[in-house]
Amino acid sequence: MRIIEKPELYVKKALGKTRKGKKIKTRDKQKRQKLERLQRIKLYKDSLYQDLQNIIKGFPSFDTLDPFYKELIDSQLDTNILKKEISKLSWIKTKLIQIHKDYHNRIKNLNQMVRIKNLEKEFYGKTSSLFKKSKKTFEFLEKSRKKMKSFPTIKTKIKTICIYGFPNVGKSTLLKNLTGAKVEIKPYAFTTKRILLGYINKKLQIIDTPGTLNRYDKMNSIEKQAYLAVKYLAQRIIYVFDLTETCGYEIEQQIKLFKKTKEEFKNKEIVVFLSKVDLLKREQVELFSKYFKNQKIFYNPDILKEYITP
Numbered sequence: 010m011r012i013i014e015k016p017e018l019y020v021k022k023a024l025g026k027t028r029k030g031k032k033i034k035t036r037d038k039q040k041r042q043k044l045e046r047l048q049r050i051k052l053y054k055d056s057l058y059q060d061l062q063n064i065i066k067g068f069p070s071f072d073t074l075d076p077f078y079k080e081l082i083d084s085q086l087d088t089n090i091l092k093k094e095i096s097k098l099s100w101i102k103t104k105l106i107q108i109h110k111d112y113h114n115r116i117k118n119l120n121q122m123v124r125i126k127n128l129e130k131e132f133y134g135k136t137s138s139l140f141k142k143s144k145k146t147f148e149f150l151e152k153s154r155k156k157m158k159s160f161p162t163i164k165t166k167i168k169t170i171c172i173y174g175f176p177n178v179g180k181s182t183l184l185k186n187l188t189g190a191k192v193e194i195k196p197y198a199f200t201t202k203r204i205l206l207g208y209i210n211k212k213l214q215i216i217d218t219p220g221t222l223n224r225y226d227k228m229n230s231i232e233k234q235a236y237l238a239v240k241y242l243a244q245r246i247i248y249v250f251d252l253t254e255t256c257g258y259e260i261e262q263q264i265k266l267f268k269k270t271k272e273e274f275k276n277k278e279i280v281v282f283l284s285k286v287d288l289l290k291r292e293q294v295e296l297f298s299k300y301f302k303n304q305k306i307f308y309n310p311d312i313l314k315e316y317i318t319p
Contacts, residue, residue: 010067010158013151018139022058024133039122046129047116054109057136062103064150068095075165075277077241084233085160086153094153097146101139108135123248161204161234169214169242171235172282172318173270174249175221175263177256178282181205183249184217186310187317204234212319216243222269239274245317246279252297253288280305282313 027049033041062170071088072077082088112132119125173182184190188207205217218235228236239246248267252260271279281301286294286308298306307313 010154011063012304013064013067013154016144016147017137019057019060020137020140022060023053026052026056039120042122043116043119043125046125047113050112050116050129050132053133053136054105057140058102058105061098061105064268065095065098065102067154075241077237079163080158080241081160081234081237082157082238085156085230090149091153094146096147096149097143098150101143104139105136105298106144108132108139131204135296148287159230161206161238163204163206163216163238164214165242166210167214167243168319169216169238170245170247171216171218171239171243172247172249173218173239175251175256175258175266176219178249178251178258178263179256180217180219180249183247183282183313184215185315188215190215201290202239203231209314210319211220213317221266222273239277243274243277246274246277247282247317249278249282250297251284252293253285255285255288270291280309280313280316281306 016293030045030048033044033048035041035044039062039190068091069078069082071082071092076081079088082091100199109132112128116125119128121208156266172183174180184205184207187210189208190205204219207215207217216235216238218238219231221232222236223232225233225236250260250263251258267279267281281304283289283294283306285295294308305316307316
């Protein structure tokens with residue numbers, strides 16, 4: 010999506026286009042001057058119209074959006090207000106055509122150059138005012154564009170798996186091991202400030218989802234994005250446990266979140282991955298496996314990859 014400029018910049022750009030018209034070839038000076046002015050107001054109108062069109066096309070068609078992106082946009086912005094502001098640009102487009110048509114016909118039917126020049130100037134003033142009066146609309150749409158630009162580019166048509174668990178349990182490391190994705194891995198909590206993505210054979214999308222299933226209205230922007238990705242896109246969830254508790258969360262807390270995840274997403278398969286097993290005693294792993302005896306548990310990322318790869 011292109012940056013949405015201040016309306017006066019589009020007007021300035023359009024005025025610049027008026028100087029780039031084709032040379033009118035005719036010996037009749039008065040006719041030539043009239044045709045030049047008709048050409049100028051058309052170039053001016055076309056420039057403004059195209060800029061409006063580009064802004065409108067830069068936003069998605071909300072009625073045909075995938076449910077994931079539809080709710081994602083609605084969670085960060087008021088979609089109804091956004092639609093109304095975009096529709097205002099469509100109204101300006103229509104008004105611009107009407108004004109141009111009116112002034113084109115009036116200039117075309119005149120022969121007095123003084124009057125023609127005045128009408129041309131009047132045309133620029135009227136259309137410029139139309140844009141400048143819509144300053145708040147342009148500002149709102151630019152803020153919305155910036156917000157939407159921060160959204161992750163997630164594919165909605167391929168098989169998707171989400172990695173879930175508390176911060177610093179090893180989710181990003183697992184994503185890297187499964188997909189080879191370049192991720193930032195640091196030894197302290199809350200390192201994932203955004204949703205991270207990786208792919209296996211271009212057929213399987215794996216998402217590292219930050220968040221701990223707070224109440225939806227209590228989630229921050231990134232947590233909401235993660236929650237919606239799990240809700241709408243994930244066919245399977247990999248829940249990561251850190252039995253070493255070096256992540257800063259006790260096992261009891263991790264189990265509680267695991268149960269909450271299973272309850273929240275009961276229609277999705279959830280498998281468990283134990284991270285940092287090289288730091289664990291064998292008895293710890295065996296005790297955990299016995300406690301979750303009916304749960305699929307993986308310790309090796311390569312074996313997990315074989316299991317999840319289509």
